[in-house]
Every structure is written in C-alpha cells, then in structure tokens.
Amino acid sequence: MDAPMIETRALRKAYGSTTVLTGVDLAVGRGQVLGLLGPNGAGKTTTVEVLSTLLRPDGGTATVAGHDVVREPDRVREAISLTGQYAAVDELLTGRENLRLMARLAHLPRAAGRARGDALLELFDLVDAADRLVRTYSGGMRRRLDLAVGLLTRPAVLFLDEPTTGLDPRSRSDLWAVIRDVVSGGATVLLTTQYLDEADALADRVAVLDHGRVIAQGTAPELKRQVGAAHVELQLAGGRAERVATDASVADVRRILADVEARRLPVESWRVATPTLDDVFLTLTGRPAEAAPADAALLVGEAS
Numbered sequence: 254m255d256a257p258m259i260e261t262r263a264l265r266k267a268y269g270s271t272t273v274l275t276g277v278d279l280a281v282g283r284g285q286v287l288g289l290l291g292p293n294g295a296g297k298t299t300t301v302e303v304l305s306t307l308l309r310p311d312g313g314t315a316t317v318a319g320h321d322v323v324r325e326p327d328r329v330r331e332a333i334s335l336t337g338q339y340a341a342v343d344e345l346l347t348g349r350e351n352l353r354l355m356a357r358l359a360h361l362p363r364a365a366g367r368a369r370g371d372a373l374l375e376l377f378d379l380v381d382a383a384d385r386l387v388r389t390y391s392g393g394m395r396r397r398l399d400l401a402v403g404l405l406t407r408p409a410v411l412f413l414d415e416p417t418t419g420l421d422p423r424s425r426s427d428l429w430a431v432i433r434d435v436v437s438g439g440a441t442v443l444l445t446t447q448y449l450d451e452a453d454a455l456a457d458r459v460a461v462l463d464h465g466r467v468i469a470q471g472t473a474p475e476l477k478r479q480v481g482a483a484h485v486e487l488q489l490a491g492g493r494a495e496r497v498a499t500d501a502s503v504a505d506v507r508r509i510l511a512d513v514e515a516r517r518l519p520v521e522s523w524r525v526a527t528p529t530l531d532d533v534f535l536t537l538t539g540r541p542a543e544a545a546p547a548d549a550a551l552l553v554g555e556a557s
C-alpha cells in the first residue's frame with residue numbers, strides 16, 4: 254500500500270488503571286474502507302476518538318492523512334469528519350438550516366456552502382424533508398443529515414462510528430447506499446460496527462477488535478472462510494438438530510431440502526444461518542463476543 258491514510262502502531266489508551274487499548278495496529282490505504290468490528294466495550298469508539306484528536310493516546314503512534322494526531326492535531330482535523338452513533342444535529346432547525354449553519358462555521362464561501370448543502374440533501378434523499386424541523390425526522394433521516402453535515406467540507410478521511418446501530422433494516426440499507434456513494438467519491442473510511450454483515454457490505458478489509466486488541470484482520474470473505482460457511486440448520490422432532498454446510502445459493506439450499514424430503518426427516522423448522530459476529534468471536538477466541546456491562550462507562554465516567 255502507498256503511505257496509508259490512517260495508521261496506528263502499538264496504540265495504547267488507559268482510563269486510570271483500566272487499559273482500554275492494549276496495542277492497536279491498523280493501516281488503511283487511500284480510498285479504502287476499513288471495518289473495525291467488535292462487540293460493545295471492545296474499544297472501537299476509543300480508537301476513533303484518538304484518531305480524530307478528541308482523546309490523547311498513552312502510547313504508540315497514530316497518523317491520519319500523514320499527520321501525527323498528537324503533534325499536528327489541527328492538520329488532522331482539517332482532513333477528517335467524524336459521525337458518531339448519536340446524531341449531532343440541531344433539532345430545532347430544519348435540515349437545510351443545519352447544513353447552512355455548519356457550512357458557515359466551516360468557513361465555506363456562502364454560495365459554495367449553499368450549493369454543497371443542496372447537493373448533499375439530494376444525494377441523501379432529504380430534499381422533501383429539507384425545510385422541516387429535524388425534531389420531526391426519523392432516526393435514519395437524522396443519521397443521514399449528520400453524515401451530510403460531515404461531508405460539507407469534502408474530508409479526505411471519514412470516521413463513521415456505528416453509523417447504523419439502532420436503525421431499522423430499511424434505514425440501515427438506505428444508509429449503506431449513501432456510504433457507498435461517499436466511498437466511490439474517493440474518501441478513506443474507518444467504519445466501526447457490531448455487525449459482520451455491515452462490514453461485509455461496506456468494507457474492503459475488516460479488523461476484529463477484542464478487549465482493545467486486534468485479534469484478526471482480512472477481507473470479510475477471508476474472515477467468513479475462517480469462521481466457516483453458512484449452513485442450513487434443521488430442527489428435528491425430538492429436539493434433535495442438524496447442520497448442513499451450504500454456499501447459501503438457491504440451488505444449493507434447494508438440493509439440501511430435497512435431500513431432507515427424500516430422507517423423510519421429521520423437520521419441525523429450518524433456516525439458513527450465515528456467520529455472525531458471535532460466530533467470528535467463537536472461532537477466534539473460543540468464547541462468545543462479550544459486551545462490557547452497559548453501564549460501566551457511565552459509572553466510571555461519573556466517578557472520575
């Protein structure tokens with residue numbers, strides 16, 4: 254790869270005596286999408302916050318667009334945009350007003366800012382809602398607007414922290430389409446996610462993060478190959494279950510079901526199961542993906 258647009262080496266971060274990143278090594282080439290995959294509490298947001306200069310690392314190095322996040326934070330900030338899990342748009346303004354305000358704050362020339370905002374409303378399918386208060390937007394629309402705000406300045410590097418967590422399936426796939434559009438414009442993206450299928454759909458490469466450490470890296474198909482292919486799961490009468498490996502194609506599933514029928518197996522239910530994040534963790538670590546206690550960060554945050 255040419256000089257990576259995002260690179261971390263032995264990146265460490267601790268909160269008090271709790272080490273959250275224990276030595277993270279990542280490299281993302283220009284125009285590439287890296288999916289950082291991990292359960293709740295794995296250290297995804299911490300990694301993104303260090304890379305976007307919101308948090309100072311305790312060890313190791315991180316560069317973004319060739320600039321060190323500690324020594325040249327201003328240069329890093331000029332090159333990036335960060336879209337978090339919680340949309341940071343103003344509820345009491347319309348979508349269009351949010352874009353205009355942020356364009357002004359980013360010092361875009363007035364006409365250029367308006368034109369860019371209008372183009373983003375178009376791209377993100379928000380034209381009809383543009384003059385409604387954001388308060389009336391659905392969760393998916395807010396995320397799209399938030400992402401649009403982040404793209405006003407055409408950043409070279411985008412951080413998307415769990416962009417679809419909490420969205421319904423329809424909004425998720427709408428957002429995936431938007432992200433694909435953005436990526437085809439040449440941006441370098443680090444996207445965090447708890448969903449293997451999301452990493453599979455959007456990322457060129459995937460890094461699996463567990464307790465602040467990268468435990469596997471590769472393309473999504475490589476990971477899935479390690480984890481084992483999809484399978485047809487058959488629930489049989491008497492509590493027996495059977496698993497048959499499949500490539501999940503219609504023809505193969507049809508062949509398996511025809512065979513099941515021919516053998517007159519007493520099937521109570523069946524499904525095609527594709528590998529999940531849990532399967533990845535089970536294979537890589539021998540245990541399920543364990544989420545940190547949901548309120549741990551809050552408790553510590555209040556205490557400190």
Ligand SMILES: Nc1ncnc2c1ncn2[C@@H]1O[C@H](COP(=O)(O)OP(=O)(O)O)[C@@H](O)[C@H]1O
Pocket residue numbers: 268271273291292293294295296297298299300545549550553554
């Ligand atoms: N401000 C904080 N103080 C103490 N611990 C924190 C703080 N922020 C995050 N953590 C802890 O760091 C770990 C990683 O958190 P985070 O990076 O938010 O994970 P993820 O984004 O993968 O869910 C978690 O165990 C979390 O509880």
Ligand SMILES: [Mg+2]
Pocket residue numbers: 297298299414415
């Ligand atoms: Mg997070």
